[in-house]
Structure formats: C-alpha cells, structure tokens
Amino acid sequence: MTSVSKEPRQGPPEQIRAVPVRHYGRWVAAVLILYVAVWAVHSVANNKRFGWDVIGQYFTDDAVMRGILMTLELTGIAMLMGIVGGVLLAIMRLSPNPLISGASWLYIWVFRGTPVLVQILLWGFISALIPKFSIGIPFGPTFADFSANSLITPFVAGCLGLGLNEAAYMSEIVRAGILSVDPGQAEAASALGMSRAKTMRRIVLPQAMRVIIPPTGNEIISMLKTSSLVSVIAVADVLYSVQIIYGRTYQTIPLLLLASIWYLIMTSILTVGQFYLERYFGRGSAQRQTMLERLWTNLRSARPAAKGADR
Template sequence: MKQPARPENIKAVPVRHPGRWAGAVVILVLLAMLLHALFQNKAFQWDVFAKYFFDSSILHGLTVTLELTALAMLMGVVGGILLAVMRLSPNPLLSGTAWIYIWFFRGTPVLVQLVIWFNLGALWPSLSLGVPFGPAFWSENTNTLIPVFVAALLGLGLNEAAYMAEIVRGGIQSVDEGQAEASHALGMSRFVTMRRIVLPQAMRVIIPPTGNETISMLKTTSLVSVIALEELFRAGQNIYSRTFQTIPLLIVVSVWYLLLTSLLTVGQYYIERHYARGSNRALPPTPIQRIRALFQGRPTPPPVPPVTNSGVHGGGNLS
C-alpha cells in the first residue's frame, strides 16, 4: 500500500502590525517634544522649583494635607460602615435616616459644605449640652469649639462617609446571603456575623474603591484653601502671591501631589494583594518580582483565576 505523501512544512509568516509601529513613533516624537519644552522653556524656572521644593512653608502645608487626608478618611470609613449597616437594617427609621444622610451629603458640593462648617457660628453663636428644650449644663463659643482645621475635617470627613457608605453597602451585598444565614443558624448575633463573617469577605470588593477615595481625598484637601487653612496648595499660593513666581510654585505643589498619590497607589496594590489571598491560588506578582523576572529573562506568570465553590475553574462540577 502506497504511503501518503508527507505534507509540506507550513511557512508561517508573522502578522505585521504597521499601525503599532506608527503609533510608537508618534508617541516617541511627542515625548521628545515634551521634554524639549520642559527643559528649554525658561519660564518653568527650574531653579525656583528647586529652591522652594523643600521650603518650610511647603513642608508644613504637606503635613497638614497628610493629617487632613488620614483623619478625614478615618472618619469617612467608620461613618461609612455605620451608615451602611443602618441602610441595610430592617428598621425603617434607621434605614431612612441613613438614606437621608447619604442623599444630603452626596447631593451638595463638598466646597459648599466646607464653607458652611466654617461659618457655623453665624447660625449658632454657641453650642451647648443640656436637657433637650431645657436648661444647658455646658456652653462654648462655636468659633472656639470649631476652629479652621476642625471645620475642614468635618466638611471632608462627613462628606466622605456618605460615599463610603455606598461602597461598604455594595461590598456587604456582594457576599452570599447563605453565609449570614449559616452563621445565624450557629447562634451568632447580627453584629458578630457582620464583623467576623461578612465584612472580611466584603473587603475584596471594598478595598479598591476605598483606595481610589483615599487618593481623591488627598487632592480634595486643596479645597480647604477657601477657608484659609494653609495646606499644601495654600502654602504654594501664599509664596507665589509674594514672589509672583506662579508657575514654578504650582509645579512644586503638583510634584508633591504626584509623589503622594504614587505612594498611595503602591500601598493600595499591596493591600488588595493581601485580601486576594482567599480567592486566588497564586497571588499576583509584586512590582519588584516583575522587575526581577524582566531582568532574568523569565516571563511573569499570570495570576491563577479564582477557584469557585465547586472546586474547579469555570464553575464545573466533579461528577
């Protein structure tokens, strides 16, 4: 019997992508033009930038910005968790109160809220504690009780709580209801179930938008300059209003914001990686691991997809 002829070897021709090369050339040309403009245009005044980058006023404003960001986010996260639990409560009074709070603080600009807190003394010259509709046991001047920093913190933190409430509520609702039902069947209270069962699993959904909110809060602190609190942006404003060197001072402020947001982005990545341990068999590589693999000539392995409850990828079953 005659043997069939062996087929000829396939001559594989790689697909050409001229569009990619053209796009890369355009980007390189634009990058070269940008670098040329940055270093050849004397209006940028890089010597002034270097002079004020570590100026004491700038560093003081940077400290105030970091304090505001940390405290406002702490207030927002704690308040958001409380509001989310209230919103999901079967009690209509609690859920209704949480809904009205979220509706009001998300519906009005944070800049307006900051100005209202700063001028609260115009509505109530003094704040007091005592019997409702009765005598007061303690009273204090409103402007003394709520200085500029506290007004800024209240404006940012209470507004953030409304947004965090929706983020936390979405994370809680992403957890299967059977988890809570099983914990109730084991005798756990609603509070214990929320703290030990639901919230730890909801963190994988809550963390990414919370990181984005933190970065956004860092930049939103610049709005407190309207109530004369000297944070990073206000410190730059105070300097260029004296020296009339506006552009280099704005670059100083922008570079500090870029550095801080970059650090927060790295921190967010590692926090997300930490909470991904329960859903992925192999954690995604860290930036250092990616760089090491690049120099060693080894491709970075992609993260393994999460394993479903059935025990296999893609939701099949073992039977």
C-alpha cells in the same frame, strides 16, 4: 475498494515549528508614544517660563513642608471619619428597621447631593448659624457653653466638611461590598446562632474587603487632592502655602507647578500602597502585577518563542 495501509509510520514525528505572531502595529504605536514623550519632556525642561529655578528654590521650603504635613493630616483624619462613618451608614442602610435605614438614606442624600466646597464653607462659618454649643438636659438646665469659633477652628471645619462628605460616598462602597457576599453565608452564620453584628464583623465584612479596597484606595487618592479645597477657609495646606508665597513673590505659575509636583509625589506613593493592599486582599484570585513584573513575564515568554523561530 482501495485498501488503506495500517502500518505504523517509521521514524520520529515531525517537529511543530512555532512562529510567533508579529504585532507591527504595537511597535509603531510604541515608537510614536516614545517620540511624543521625549519631545514633551525636552520642551518642558527647556522652557524657562516654567521657572524650574524657582521650583527648586522653594521645593523643600519650610512653609511648603508644613503644608504637606497639614495635607496628610487632613487626608488621614477625613478618611478615617469617612470609613468609620461609611461602614455605620451602610449597615444602617441595610437594616430591616425602616427608621434606621431611612435616616441613613437621608444623610447620604443630603451630603452626597450638595457640593463639598459648600459644606466646608458652612462648617467654616458655623458660628453665624450656631454662635455657641451647650451641654445640658434638653429643654432643661445647661451645664456648660462653648463658643463655636473656639471649638470649630478652620482645621476642624475642614476635617468635618471633608470627613462627613466622604462618609456618604464610602457608605455606598461598603454597601456594594456587603451585597457582593453570597447571602447564604449570613444565613449559615445565623443558623449557627451568630448574632447579626457578629456575622457582619466576622463573616461578611472580611469577604467584602476584596470589593471594598479598590474603590477605597481611589477615594483616599481623591481625598488627598480634594483637601486642597480647605484653602478657602485659610487652612495652611500645600495649596494655601504656595498661594501665600506667590502672593509675595508673584511667581504664580512656578509655585502652582510646585504644588502639583508634590501632589503627584504623594498620590504616587498612595497608588503603590493601594496596589499591594489590593494584592493582599485578592489572594486566591488572579494576581495583579506591577509594570516591572509584567515586563519580566513578557521577556521570559518571548525567549522560548524566539528560540522556536530560530530553529
């Protein structure tokens, strides 16, 4: 039998030479994307049919600025109604009482199953169905009457149409967040003597926020764009404002592009806010990074690899 020498090897161990993996396909794709982006920007910037001079002329017009403010007000009020209503509907939907859960299901079925534009139009023409609202005892004397046209203005109709519709969608988002929390949390709170409402407020909902926040941010961005539908009932948002201008100047395409640019600016700001809100509620899990943060991380990780390849 051949004997194997067990003497220790003399000298330092050999250094491992790390060779980074080459991703040539990524570089080719990046070059193609960069070329297409430069070509698209150059083509759009030099196409006079886009009417960039008209866009610059009306970019900060008073009517457009008032339309932006109206759009933000509509979005804020509608989302507030949607979030509050969605939480209430979600809690009702999870109630053990079949009457309460059934009422919530019926609301969601009606408002989620019909187009939001139709709902806005119905609220806008509510006086054709209900000419006046009355306050009093049911089947008894009436204390006060209000005209539907004076009570539900186009702005109020837009808020009701958007907000009540959004509540149906938000209820499903909140319900999914509540169901994502371990049922043992609620059982433990119940064993400690906490009421169901207190358990929901202090135990379940704070943990469900990690699941609720991302789709809610998406709903806010979607609401900002969906609010343009109120232009059909003559609410002076951004879209209606530019429609009034191009109805007078016949510069249709440039002014529609102007509205699109403002929507992009507003949605971009909301996207940044959504990112940091998600990162705040996602503490303790994998942290999301911005594009600049990812680029800096990749550059830092690439430096050691390059030094190893040089050796």
